[in-house]
Amino acid sequence: MNTEKSGQKGDLLLEMKDVVIDGYSDDRWHEIIKGVDVTLRRGEIMGLIGESGAGKSTLGLAAMGFARPGCRITSGSIIFDGIDLMKVSEAERRALRGSRIAYVAQSAAASFNPAHPLIAQTVEATVRRGIKPDAEARADARKLYRDLQLPNPDSIGERYPHQVSGGQLQRVMTAMAMSPRPDLIIFDEPTTALDVTTQVEVLASMRRIVEQYNTAAIYITHDLAVVAQMADVIKVLRYGETIEDAETRKMLANPEKAYTKSLWSVRSIEKPEEKSEDIVLKVDHVDASYTGSDKVLDDVTIEVPRGHTVAIVGESGSGKSTTARAITGLLAPSKGQVLFNGKPLPPRLKERSIDQLQKIQMIYQMADTAMNPRQTVRDIIGRPLEFYLGLRGRERDQRLLELLEMIELDETFIDRLPAELSGGQKQRICIARALAASPELIICDEVTSALDQIVQKGILELLLRLQRELGLTYIFITHDIATVKAISDQIVVMLEGRVVEQGMKSEILSPPYPEYTKLLLSSVPEMDPDWLTGLLAERERESSSNP
Amino acid sequence: MLHPVVRTILQRLGLGLITLFVVSLILFSSIEFLPGDFGEAVLGQAALPETVAAFRKELGLDLPMHERYFDWLGGILTGDMGNSFSGRGSSGGTDRSRPVIELLAPRLANTLFLASMAAIISVPLALFLGITAALYRGSIYDRMVNAMTLTTISFPEFFVAYLLILVLSSFTKLFPSLANIGPDVDFWERVYLTALPALTLTLVIVAHMMRMTRAAIINLMASPYIEMAELKGASKSEIILQHALPNAWAPIVTVIAFNLAYLVVGVVVVEVVFVYPGVGQLMVDAVTTRDVPVVQGCAMIFAATYILLNLFADIISIITNPRLLHPR
Numbered sequence: 001m002n003t004e005k006s007g008q009k010g011d012l013l014l015e016m017k018d019v020v021i022d023g024y025s026d027d028r029w030h031e032i033i034k035g036v037d038v039t040l041r042r043g044e045i046m047g048l049i050g051e052s053g054a055g056k057s058t059l060g061l062a063a064m065g066f067a068r069p070g071c072r073i074t075s076g077s078i079i080f081d082g083i084d085l086m087k088v089s090e091a092e093r094r095a096l097r098g099s100r101i102a103y104v105a106q107s108a109a110a111s112f113n114p115a116h117p118l119i120a121q122t123v124e125a126t127v128r129r130g131i132k133p134d135a136e137a138r139a140d141a142r143k144l145y146r147d148l149q150l151p152n153p154d155s156i157g158e159r160y161p162h163q164v165s166g167g168q169l170q171r172v173m174t175a176m177a178m179s180p181r182p183d184l185i186i187f188d189e190p191t192t193a194l195d196v197t198t199q200v201e202v203l204a205s206m207r208r209i210v211e212q213y214n215t216a217a218i219y220i221t222h223d224l225a226v227v228a229q230m231a232d233v234i235k236v237l238r239y240g241e242t243i244e245d246a247e248t249r250k251m252l253a254n255p256e257k258a259y260t261k262s263l264w265s266v267r268s269i270e271k272p273e274e275k276s277e278d279i280v281l282k283v284d285h286v287d288a289s290y291t292g293s294d295k296v297l298d299d300v301t302i303e304v305p306r307g308h309t310v311a312i313v314g315e316s317g318s319g320k321s322t323t324a325r326a327i328t329g330l331l332a333p334s335k336g337q338v339l340f341n342g343k344p345l346p347p348r349l350k351e352r353s354i355d356q357l358q359k360i361q362m363i364y365q366m367a368d369t370a371m372n373p374r375q376t377v378r379d380i381i382g383r384p385l386e387f388y389l390g391l392r393g394r395e396r397d398q399r400l401l402e403l404l405e406m407i408e409l410d411e412t413f414i415d416r417l418p419a420e421l422s423g424g425q426k427q428r429i430c431i432a433r434a435l436a437a438s439p440e441l442i443i444c445d446e447v448t449s450a451l452d453q454i455v456q457k458g459i460l461e462l463l464l465r466l467q468r469e470l471g472l473t474y475i476f477i478t479h480d481i482a483t484v485k486a487i488s489d490q491i492v493v494m495l496e497g498r499v500v501e502q503g504m505k506s507e508i509l510s511p512p513y514p515e516y517t518k519l520l521l522s523s524v525p526e527m528d529p530d531w532l533t534g535l536l537a538e539r540e541r542e543s544s545s546n547p
Numbered sequence: 548m549l550h551p552v553v554r555t556i557l558q559r560l561g562l563g564l565i566t567l568f569v570v571s572l573i574l575f576s577s578i579e580f581l582p583g584d585f586g587e588a589v590l591g592q593a594a595l596p597e598t599v600a601a602f603r604k605e606l607g608l609d610l611p612m613h614e615r616y617f618d619w620l621g622g623i624l625t626g627d628m629g630n631s632f633s634g635r636g637s638s639g640g641t642d643r644s645r646p647v648i649e650l651l652a653p654r655l656a657n658t659l660f661l662a663s664m665a666a667i668i669s670v671p672l673a674l675f676l677g678i679t680a681a682l683y684r685g686s687i688y689d690r691m692v693n694a695m696t697l698t699t700i701s702f703p704e705f706f707v708a709y710l711l712i713l714v715l716s717s718f719t720k721l722f723p724s725l726a727n728i729g730p731d732v733d734f735w736e737r738v739y740l741t742a743l744p745a746l747t748l749t750l751v752i753v754a755h756m757m758r759m760t761r762a763a764i765i766n767l768m769a770s771p772y773i774e775m776a777e778l779k780g781a782s783k784s785e786i787i788l789q790h791a792l793p794n795a796w797a798p799i800v801t802v803i804a805f806n807l808a809y810l811v812v813g814v815v816v817v818e819v820v821f822v823y824p825g826v827g828q829l830m831v832d833a834v835t836t837r838d839v840p841v842v843q844g845c846a847m848i849f850a851a852t853y854i855l856l857n858l859f860a861d862i863i864s865i866i867t868n869p870r871l872l873h874p875r
Binding site: 103112128129160162163 | 780867
């Protein structure tokens, strides 16, 4: 159906041979990609998976002949449609970027220039390379917006990046990549930052458009279920080396290498649910708002049983984190109250006693920003020990070591700075900081969503073990259903500031579902490569049968 | 319903007026609490107490402080800053005192002329140097520009001034070393006469503005949207001009406003070196003769300059911020 392309579907488009890339850190260069081969044909989608630090993005960018500052491509050949990107000049490479090879970044919100309207950025490269004149390119961009099912496709381009939602921005970025009708698009974790419900729509529209224009793509992700929906072939990468290459169905059905199998088995933690009537915390008919007029929480009532886990799920903006803010006293409720061990807590943080503060601790999504980068682990964990428990000197250090042992880190970590820790280790330190206060309740706000699946598994297992050993109560805020399955006893589903459903895990996760819970659950990608196709077909059937 | 930007600007304007009012209060009372007395200063220590009292009464200095304050403030609001103390007959003779406005207006015009000259040269120069230094970051050019502007800012103003006089006036006779312009000098003659002081000021302020421009741009170069622009095939200069600069205006204009204010209020040394009849000199003279109305008038003008220029910088920051200009 596509007549603009010079080549035929199935012709060789990109061939990378024995590519070696160095990265600079700790005052020296070391190899981060150690001789990887990539072969991609026209119209083919290759999934590139692995944990963070495996070199996925570095390899993806190398396909554009691009190395980030602090990286350099040292050897190997990168031949794109007969052009050796390693041999041509920078100006020639630049001429390919944004015209024949395009890039879709992970964080659309950060990757759009805040100073320009969306459509200007969409057509920028197309117009610069003279592929289409400005007016024509803009008309085409509006058509792409329509193809990608963006709302108000004719006017959305005049908006600025901050004026549209994350899911919409990600689709606009796909339109931006598609505008010059490239031969190859690099998708670098394009849906990682999105809710499951949004992710489904973005995935569907991306897949449709690359099919429609017969574009080849490299799809980088750490989410296997996502890659299963998108890719024709999958390459598994670890520590800069290829672990396994195979056709998608074959790899899903029958992974050969042990590492690949371990990636497959991550979603396997399962905690038996327990019922309990001993309520430690009750959120009692709470309303809250930031501005005074718009309610962010509307009559929220949640009961949290002692020593158990309540998971609060919902998409972003549903009031999950606001509930946590009301419990911790960061946001005073405009109506209702929060009861802890049967007694009402003062609404405002300032009015609470040290004792009340000590009993409720928080762990955040971004361990990076939740720690002072200039404090060592000793200071970070030591502070609550001093503040809440009055421990000093030797006593404090003794307790510090115990806490480190609890989070499975050894004493060598005690004088490290956050920058010297991996993502998973940082989150462990944040857990230790919360534990240091000897709390009864810990609120975990998306604590695993910034982590890889394997690291996620480690953190979840740690939290479960601590709960068994210390009798901790958790409120677990997340939008990831797999995490919910792994850790919770009870589930609260929130939508637009209201609790739409709550109950035991087994009740919520089995039919009959209320409408929204069903949408949420059905949007979680499954390993089956036909899952997305099936889901879309089913939703279409439903919407046509009951209009 | 007003556009939020208009509302913010009106708010800032209101705040500026309040600040100016507070400044006037502080200014008036602090001069009031200064030791010494104009009457004694003029008439001498040997003057009879009755003479001093009569003199004070004539000037209205015997009235209570709040009455004088509101008198003065009311005068300013109607464009009357009172009369200068000097030139008043010390023995009650002929009154040759002049209104402060009359003294101040020509001086202020001169000061603004010199400030504009310096601004017209230095702001575009600083922006150009800052942008090109960011563009060729780490190159010899970058290092040269940095070193040269740092050098000129490190020397005291009078030294730069004398150096310029030495080179451009004494040796080469390109420009006159004195800038004592009178009221009847025509425009181009003025430009010619004020060239050296303007150049001196340019050398003094260009470094600050240039370094902020460079830093503000470089600060943004690590943003994901800059990498995105690179991956869309934009060249280095396209990236800086189209993608970095539009987001860098806020810090840059703040520094520009700060330096422009300095051009108006902080140039007394340069005025002295070039014998330039500006407001700075007038104020220094007034302070030495305890000519309170003139000091107050000058100080109010300086305060207004600072507030106005900062307000201007705020407004530019707001209208270059799409989040404020185009709310959700």
